[in-house]
Amino acid sequence: MRALTLTSANMARRFLTSLALFAVASLPAGAAVAAEDIWPELKEDIFGDRPILDGQDWVQLEAPYRAHDAAVVPIDIAALRPQEKDRYIKSITLVIDENPAPVAAVFHLGKSIGLASLSTRVRVNAYSHIRAIAEANDGQLYMVSRFVKASGGCSAPAGKDPDEALASMGRMKLRQFPMSTKPAAPKVSTAVSGGMSELREAQIMIRHPNHSGLQMDQITRYFIPAHYVSDIEVRQGDEVILAVEGAISLSEDPSIRFHYVPNGSSQLNVVIEDTEDQVFTKSWDIQSASSGS
Amino acid sequence: MHLSLTSALAVFLLSLQAPVSAAEITPADVTEVAPGAFVRHGVHALIDKNNAGGIANIGFVIGSESIAVIDSGGSFLDGARLRAAIKQRSNLPIRYVINTHVHPDHIFGNAAFLQDTPIFIGHRNLPRAMQARGAHYLAANKLLMSAAAFEGTEVIPPSQTVESQSVIDLGERRLVLDAVKTAHTDADLTVLDESTGTLWTGDLLFQKHLPVVDGRLKGWLEVMDKLSALPVTRAVPGHGPVSLPWPEALEPQRAYLTKLAGDLRGLIAEGKTMRHASSIAGQSERDKWLLFEEFNTRNATAGFAELEWE
Numbered sequence: 001m002r003a004l005t006l007t008s009a010n011m012a013r014r015f016l017t018s019l020a021l022f023a024v025a026s027l028p029a030g031a032a033v034a035a036e037d038i039w040p041e042l043k044e045d046i047f048g049d050r051p052i053l054d055g056q057d058w059v060q061l062e063a064p065y066r067a068h069d070a071a072v073v074p075i076d077i078a079a080l081r082p083q084e085k086d087r088y089i090k091s092i093t094l095v096i097d098e099n100p101a102p103v104a105a106v107f108h109l110g111k112s113i114g115l116a117s118l119s120t121r122v123r124v125n126a127y128s129h130i131r132a133i134a135e136a137n138d139g140q141l142y143m144v145s146r147f148v149k150a151s152g153g154c155s156a157p158a159g160k161d162p163d164e165a166l167a168s169m170g171r172m173k174l175r176q177f178p179m180s181t182k183p184a185a186p187k188v189s190t191a192v193s194g195g196m197s198e199l200r201e202a203q204i205m206i207r208h209p210n211h212s213g214l215q216m217d218q219i220t221r222y223f224i225p226a227h228y229v230s231d232i233e234v235r236q237g238d239e240v241i242l243a244v245e246g247a248i249s250l251s252e253d254p255s256i257r258f259h260y261v262p263n264g265s266s267q268l269n270v271v272i273e274d275t276e277d278q279v280f281t282k283s284w285d286i287q288s289a290s291s292g293s
Numbered sequence: 294m295h296l297s298l299t300s301a302l303a304v305f306l307l308s309l310q311a312p313v314s315a316a317e318i319t320p321a322d323v324t325e326v327a328p329g330a331f332v333r334h335g336v337h338a339l340i341d342k343n344n345a346g347g348i349a350n351i352g353f354v355i356g357s358e359s360i361a362v363i364d365s366g367g368s369f370l371d372g373a374r375l376r377a378a379i380k381q382r383s384n385l386p387i388r389y390v391i392n393t394h395v396h397p398d399h400i401f402g403n404a405a406f407l408q409d410t411p412i413f414i415g416h417r418n419l420p421r422a423m424q425a426r427g428a429h430y431l432a433a434n435k436l437l438m439s440a441a442a443f444e445g446t447e448v449i450p451p452s453q454t455v456e457s458q459s460v461i462d463l464g465e466r467r468l469v470l471d472a473v474k475t476a477h478t479d480a481d482l483t484v485l486d487e488s489t490g491t492l493w494t495g496d497l498l499f500q501k502h503l504p505v506v507d508g509r510l511k512g513w514l515e516v517m518d519k520l521s522a523l524p525v526t527r528a529v530p531g532h533g534p535v536s537l538p539w540p541e542a543l544e545p546q547r548a549y550l551t552k553l554a555g556d557l558r559g560l561i562a563e564g565k566t567m568r569h570a571s572s573i574a575g576q577s578e579r580d581k582w583l584l585f586e587e588f589n590t591r592n593a594t595a596g597f598a599e600l601e602w603e
């Protein structure tokens with residue numbers, strides 16, 4: 001699996017700057033109020049000079065107006081058109097401008113995903129734009145964004161129970177949903193070709209502290225290294241449905257909800273890797289369309 | 294610019310002073326809830342420019358030899374006001390500053406007590422929690438309150454931690470400190486003042502102000518069951534009236550957390566997304582609490598992430 005490529009000069013500088021600021025136990029004013037538009041610089045880091053068009057015909061990004069819990073902010077990306085044979089989204093990049101590592105995840109969508117609607121949870125450090133950038137099959141980029149306000153004074157983008165997350169690290173859960181519970185948002189109708197009636201929905205969850213590494217050990221004065229889920233791959237049989245490059249902005253116990261069109265395989269197979277080269281694998285029998293999670 | 298030696302020295306000495314000089318400090322208004330046990334009532338509000346972070350119930354217990362502060366307040370100024378209230382009543386040394394958990398409204402007054410060189414005490418997980426959240430809390434709260442209130446605020450970690458239980462003696466007055474499992478947060482500490490049967494719960498107990506889940510819903514309900522069996526007369530909640538009868542005081546919070554957990558379990562079983570479920574769960578309890586709008590969605594979000602693993 002590939003590693004998330006976030007190592008351009010600007011990105012590295014930005015990351016080091018945040019480390020330095022954490023070291024003196026304070027954050028720039030911009031961390032709490034998005035004072036300046038840092039997107040142009042970020043955009044160049046992530047996508048270079050590739051043009052990005054308005055994505056409102058492709059996807060809708062749903063997030064709470066406020067990051068009620070800074071550590072767990074639910075993000076829903078709803079595809080507004082199905083994945084068609086000659087017109088589909090091949091990847092979606094989720095960016096949180098003001099976070100220390102702005103790229104939260106890159107979702108690479110397999111041919112059998114059916115619908116590019118995804119849900120996940122992220123940490124939001126400060127008032128920030130959150131962006132979903134979809135890359136179409138022809139390479140064109142399309143972007144939608146929302147502005148999310150920071151949480152109040154006693155919430156923090158830290159883990160709730162690091163001991164528990166570490167003790168049960170690697171435990172996975174797959175939820176399979178009957179289609180009746182699919183959120184109504186996408187305007188995908190029965191007119192879609194390719195057997196959309198078979199579209200299924202599932203959610204993969206893994207216990208992991210997804211440690212940001214931005215905290216200083218009080219005794220040694222060294223930063224505790226980041227330890228997070230770097231890759232999630234979901235297949236039906238051998239066919240990849242979804243491959244996710246993760247980073248520290250994903251919440252503790254990462255969770256991805258996704259769709260797929262069954263290809264006749266009997267099992268969903270999941271492989272998850274973290275930055276300490278731990279590999280967690282698990283398989284589940286695919287439930288019949290009528291049974292619940 | 295040229296500074297004479299004298300003025301340079303004056304600047305240096307000034308910089309050594311506490312940010313707000315003692316003479317300007319208005320002592321906190323405290324209530325004696327049991328003999329020698331005083332509580333400053335926290336306003337039911339978010340931290341803002343007017344309240345100096347004084348939104349939690351904080352206080353102190355006076356023994357025959359020394360004094361323990363139980364939560365220091367939400368800013369340097371909030372802590373300094375509590376300290377002034379202590380100095381009005383006793384000249385005994387302030388030997389302990391106990392932090393019941395990591396939230397800024399309970400720890401940000403610590404620096405106001407540095408001059409007393411107390412032992413700062415907290416749960417075994419408190420140093421880690423301060424490390425993970427301290428910088429974020431400083432940055433966020435600096436913007437919420439007035440500069441005069443925030444100035445001097447620091448994260449002061451505990452110099453002594455409680456593994457499971459510790460006892461401190463203030464002179465003919467024992468305080469029993471219990472480090473509980475993850476509940477309101479992962480670093481909650483209770484303080485039992487044995488001689489008066491007073492239990493300082495920190496934020497393991499809320500009344501009026503909606504409880505805030507920043508740990509584990511299930512763990513919190515279990516901790517409440519354990520606490521309810523304690524033979525105490527009264528509790529000092531982290532938010533709510535300064536003194537409440539025990540164990541009845543637990544009931545509104547138990548009802549809310551139980552309802553929230555029940556709603557969430559139902560929504561999870563229906564396959565609802567976290568975003569959708571967090572906008573619905575617990576809403577029937579809206580009229581029973583203050584700050585419901587500010588915290589219910591947060592609680593439902595945290596609870597969803599927890600209960601989804603059941």
Ligand SMILES: [Zn+2]
Nearest residue numbers: 394396477496
């Ligand atoms: Zn609290």
